[in-house]
Amino acid sequence: MHVDADGLIGTVGEAPYQDEFCPVLKAVRFRLVGDAGSLVHSIYVYGSVAAGCAIPGRSDLDLSLILNTPPSMNERALLERIRQETESDHPVVSKIDFDIGSLGDFASPDAGMAWRYWLKHHCRCIEGEDLASGIVPFAPSKALALAVNDDFSTVLGQYVTLLREEPPARTSQRLVREASRKVVRATNILRLETDRDWPATLEDHAERFCRLFPEQAREMRYFLEQAHEPVAEPADFTRRLRLFKAWMETVIRNDTPSSQ
Known part of the structure; x- marks a missing residue:
């Protein structure tokens, strides 16, 4: 918006x-x-x-x-x-x-x-x-971003569980797409208290995330791609999803604008 x-x-x-x-x-x-x-x-x-x-x-x-x-x-x-x-x-x-x-x-x-x-x-x-x-x-506020996305850890964990059950290919693609969209949007919680912008599209979220965390740009591009065209192999996707989820949780615990 x-x-x-x-x-x-x-x-x-x-x-x-x-x-x-x-x-x-x-x-x-x-x-x-x-x-x-x-x-x-x-x-x-x-x-x-x-x-x-x-x-x-x-x-x-x-x-x-x-x-x-x-x-x-x-x-x-x-x-x-x-x-x-x-x-x-x-x-x-x-x-x-x-x-x-x-x-x-x-x-x-x-x-x-x-x-x-x-x-x-x-x-x-x-x-x-x-x-x-x-x-x-x-x-725009950090409090609002947290209110909207405070369930990200639970929701992403549920996607990991569902994908590990080896669902049919069409279901797997849908889950990969949904999980990727959740990941990209959830990164808004990593905003600063002073930020006054508010990302609207997936691309907006990805762009602002990569500015804050350039070391994670490759992973963000991966999830953005899967959000549009979910072609990832489920096992590899769940591995990367778990790692990115854990990284986000660490950043939130440390409450810093950058992992550098």
Whole structure:
């Protein structure tokens, strides 16, 4: 996201949705409202579909669901069934993802900052009360970067575990792509307290990281490549992912702007 003249982070904007993706947006909204209407408070789209730059057959459909209450196991199973069936019916998207939270998460002192930032700056409401409308735009800060990415170690560890299970090639490629994107974006937590920029694209994140940590530029280029074209052999990828994760954890513990 760009930073405006007042030092505030920009939003995703309101570009028209691409015609190719309107049917799947309509379908997933219809299913969620029809089959889980009492559970769902509001539905948001983010990512390339929200920005109006998705590629048919290649891009994911990313949705954030704010629920009225935390879901039960049965309710999670219902949402997963809706996700899978809609994904199967609409090959225009490579995958449908649900990022699930509740009104309690949105309001909480801990997780709420990340959710409020996410809805305000990355999401567009397609159903229900738009919670983002009452949120003041955020300014760049290290605290915000930490709130958004504080789960990076856990999430990357989960990707390592999943890839070690030797999934089918298509699943493996998806996991490599997702893990690489998480790595690149998570590096924003290594920013300085005085930094006033805010990276928007994967390339923005990679560029600012390489300026701070030139000794890790080769690894960053590797993860950036895999984020776009996931062709890495899973065993080698997990090895490099584990090493980079450990390196990041060390830098964070030392709380220094450079590992030099």
